[in-house]
Structure formats: structure tokens, C-alpha cells
Amino acid sequence: MSEILIRGAAAVVTMDPARREIAGGDVLIRGGVIAAVGQGLATAGRVIEARGCVVTPGLVNTHHHLYQSLTRAVPGGQDALLFGWLKTLYPIWARFGPEEMFVSSQVGLAELALSGCSMTSDHLYLFPNGARLDDTIAAAREVGLRFHPTRGAMSIGESDGGLPPDALVEGEAAILDDCIRVVDEFHDASEGAMLRVGLAPCSPFSVSRDLMREAALLARDKRVMLHTHLAENDEDVAYSLAKFGCRPGQYAEDLGWTGDDVWHAHCVKLDAGEIGLFARSGTGVAHCPCSNCRLGSGIAPLRAMRDAGVKVGLGVDGSASNDAGNLIGEARQAMLLQRVSLGADAMSAREALEVATLGGARVLGRGDCGALEPGKRADVAIWDVSGIEAAGAWDPVAALILCGPRAVRDLIVEGRQVVGDGQLLTLDLAAVLARQNLLARRLMG
Numbered sequence: 001m002s003e004i005l006i007r008g009a010a011a012v013v014t015m016d017p018a019r020r021e022i023a024g025g026d027v028l029i030r031g032g033v034i035a036a037v038g039q040g041l042a043t044a045g046r047v048i049e050a051r052g053c054v055v056t057p058g059l060v061n062t063h064h065h066l067y068q069s070l071t072r073a074v075p076g077g078q079d080a081l082l083f084g085w086l087k088t089l090y091p092i093w094a095r096f097g098p099e100e101m102f103v104s105s106q107v108g109l110a111e112l113a114l115s116g117c118s119m120t121s122d123h124l125y126l127f128p129n130g131a132r133l134d135d136t137i138a139a140a141r142e143v144g145l146r147f148h149p150t151r152g153a154m155s156i157g158e159s160d161g162g163l164p165p166d167a168l169v170e171g172e173a174a175i176l177d178d179c180i181r182v183v184d185e186f187h188d189a190s191e192g193a194m195l196r197v198g199l200a201p202c203s204p205f206s207v208s209r210d211l212m213r214e215a216a217l218l219a220r221d222k223r224v225m226l227h228t229h230l231a232e233n234d235e236d237v238a239y240s241l242a243k244f245g246c247r248p249g250q251y252a253e254d255l256g257w258t259g260d261d262v263w264h265a266h267c268v269k270l271d272a273g274e275i276g277l278f279a280r281s282g283t284g285v286a287h288c289p290c291s292n293c294r295l296g297s298g299i300a301p302l303r304a305m306r307d308a309g310v311k312v313g314l315g316v317d318g319s320a321s322n323d324a325g326n327l328i329g330e331a332r333q334a335m336l337l338q339r340v341s342l343g344a345d346a347m348s349a350r351e352a353l354e355v356a357t358l359g360g361a362r363v364l365g366r367g368d369c370g371a372l373e374p375g376k377r378a379d380v381a382i383w384d385v386s387g388i389e390a391a392g393a394w395d396p397v398a399a400l401i402l403c404g405p406r407a408v409r410d411l412i413v414e415g416r417q418v419v420g421d422g423q424l425l426t427l428d429l430a431a432v433l434a435r436q437n438l439l440a441r442r443l444m445g
């Protein structure tokens with residue numbers, strides 16, 4: 001079996017139970033698995049020199065809408081709140097098809113890889129003009145990231161009092177049929193899986209109570225995870241109180257949407273009772289700090305959730321509400337937001353890094369990922385901290401979050417090198433970007 005030895009790092013950040021950091025550390029990879037972590041390791045295989053670098057587990061992204069990389073910085077949506085922002089973008093998304101889904105996913109996944117992300121989920125909830133979840137899966141296989149796509153859905157259109165236009169919603173029977181199809185065709189429950197499928201009705205304001213309940217039953221029957229948007233902002237909570245007569249957490253619990261096989265995006269407005277519910281039930285949260293800032297949603301109670309024992313990972317969220325997709329940047333933003341709301345000691349750089357790696361892996365139910373320990377999957381990010389961003393830093397690990405860099409030097413996923421010397425090795429990125437820009441111009445008309 002082929003071996004890779006990452007040798008002589010300024011620090012190896014293991015995220016093991018003792019949170020060991022090894023100065024002058026090495027990581028030995030055999031096949032797709034971490035074989036050893038320590039000092040003075042040897043191999044007959046390939047060596048990657050890591051002098052001047054910090055080595056961490058690959059970062060984990062727990063919330064995205066990859067297709068949105070084709071609608072960044074759209075003028076009408078630049079300064080709108082969530083519901084107005086959605087209403088601007090829905091008609092544009094309605095013109096997407098399979099090619100738009102595939103190319104935009106390639107771009108979004110490449111962007112994540114270059115920012116150190118080895119595993120990502122995606123939430124695709126509209127399927128216009130023959131688009132399918134399969135289009136994003138094909139893109140992920142090319143880029144080489146570990147992928148947890150979720151089959152989203154919207155079923156309540158404008159004519160039924162919902163937010164999306166009728167052309168973007170599907171019938172609920174057809175949604176459930178396609179959920180079964182994609183799980184049966186693509187989901188891999190085995191350890192080390194590169195692809196796991198989840199079920200993800202878009203949000204409580206775009207699908208019925210019935211579909212939420214049916215999706216939960218189906219997910220448990222198929223043993224796959226559940227994902228949706230919850231308590232994103234004040235409008236969202238007000239809608240829940242007016243329409244359902246309860247807060248979002250209560251709504252989720254009533255429909256079977258709590259448990260260690262569920263994770264919710266945003267949760268900016270969870271109150272103390274809902275935080276307790278999530279902690280008790282093992283329900284996970286995808287915290288999306290830049291998106292929350294961008295849409296003016298507020299500051300999620302990350303400190304309170306972590307203190308209560310809620311599983312939290314990071315998400316870049318869709319590229320139309322960030323509008324970047326840089327995951328290491330999200331770790332810094334998560335730390336800064338807790339500090340601006342609670343004080344400078346509210347979150348350390350190391351804790352932000354933990355949320356970005358181990359935290360995300362736990363949210364996605366991946367006990368086999370998120371740490372550099374023998375037996376875990378070989379998802380490794382190598383960060384060059386010898387450049388200008390961190391020049392003069394006294395603590396290379398803290399510098400990674402407090403200073404930079406914002407781009408990974410090398411990224412290994414399941415023992416395969418995806419990024420080398422800051423370049424994507426799996427795709428002709430220039431060709432993909434040219435195709436993306438062509439599609440964007442076509443959408444602009």
C-alpha cells in the first residue's frame with residue numbers, strides 16, 4: 001500500500017482526545033488512513049516536507065449551496081434581508097439546468113479545497129430543467145473531496161402562500177421518490193465513505209409539515225442524516241410563531257427533527273431552551289458566520305451552544321450569501337463574532353480551529369474523520385505559515401486563525417493529494433472558470 005510521510009512540521013495539530021500538538025511533528029499516511037503521528041517517522045514511500053508549516057486535519061464544511069457560485073454579488077440581492085434576497089434570486093435559479101449545477105459545483109468545491117476543506121456537505125433544494133443531485137455528485141468525484149450531498153426540496157409555492165415561485169417547487173410524492181432514488185444509488189454507509197447522502201427539505205417556510213415528517217421517517221428507515229435551515233433570523237422565528245404557533249426548536253422536535261442524525265443550519269436565534277434541547281438530543285448545528293453577517297441575521301450563540309455541549313461545525317453557506325467560500329476564513333470570523341459579542345476571551349484561535357475540523361466531523365456523523373490519529377481517515381491540510389501573513393508570529397498554531405494564510409499549501413483527502421503547492425491537482429481550474437464565467441454571462445442575459 002502506498003505511503004506518504006509529511007515530515008518536520010512546525011506543529012502537527014492532532015485534535016486527538018488530549019488535543020496534542022507536536023512540534024517538529026510527522027504524519028505517516030498508508031493508503032487512505034493515518035498510520036502514525038509523532039516525531040522521527042520514516043517511510044520508503046513519498047515524503048512531503050512540511051518545514052515552516054502547520055499540519056491540521058482537513059477542514060469540514062457543514063453547510064453550502066454549491067450551485068450559488070453562479071449568482072455571487074447579484075445587484076438586487078447585495079443589500080437585501082433573507083426573504084427579499086431569496087425573492088431576487090429565485091427567478092435566476094429557475095433558469096439553471098444540469099450544466100449550471102455541475103460547473104458551479106466544480107467551482108464551489110475547488111474553492112473549498114484551496115481553503116483547506118477536505119469534506120463538505122451540500123444542500124441542493126431546487127431542480128429546474130432536468131437538474132439532479134447527480135450533477136453535483138459528478139463534480140465532487142472530479143474534485144476529489146469527501147462529499148455529503150443532501151437532497152433538498154421545496155413544495156409550497158407562491159400560489160399556496162409560500163415564498164418560492166411555483167415553477168421552482170415539486171410535488172411531495174415526487175420529492176420522496178427521488179430521495180429514495182438518490183439514497184439507494186449513492187449513499188455509502190461504510191467507514192471511510194467518500195459519499196454519504198442526506199435528506200433536506202429546504203426550510204419550514206418552503207415545505208409542508210407533512211413533508212418534514214415524511215422526510216424524517218424516510219431518513220430513519222434508510223439510516224441517513226437530516227438537514228435543513230432553522231431559526232436563521234428574526235423573520236424566520238416570527239414566521240414560525242405566526243404559522244405554527246411555536247418557536248423553531250419546538251417545531252423541529254414535534255416533527256422528529258432532533259437527534260444525533262440531524263443537523264440544522266444557522267440557528268442564530270436559538271433561545272436557552274432550544275440550546276438545551278439540541279444538547280440533550282445530540283442535534284448538530286452548522287454555524288455560518290460570514291453568511292449571518294452578510295444577511296444581517298445576527299450572531300449565533302456559538303459560545304452558549306459549545307458550553308451546553310451542542311455539536312457545532314462551520315459552514316460557508318451558499319455562495320450567493322457570503323459571497324466567498326473560504327472555510328479557514330469562516331473559522332476566523334466565528335472567533336471574531338463571539339469576541340465582539342462577549343469579549344476577547346470568548347473564543348480562542350484553537351477552539352475555532354477545533355470547531356472547523358473535529359466539530360464539523362461530529363456534526364456530519366463522521367467519527368472516522370476530523371483528527372490526526374492512527375486509524376482515522378487520511379484527510380490532512382498543510383498550511384505554510386512562513387509567508388508574509390504570519391511573519392513574526394510567536395505561535396504558529398494560533399497564527400493560522402489570527403493571521404493567515406487563507407489558502408492551504410497541500411491538501412490530502414483519503415490519502416490522495418488534491419492540492420499541491422497551492423494548486424488544484426485534480427481539475428483544469430482555468431478551463432472550469434472560463435466555463436463558469438460563460439454560464440454566468442448567459443444567465444445575465
Ligand SMILES: [Zn+2]
Nearest residue numbers: 229265317318
Ligand atoms: Zn443555506
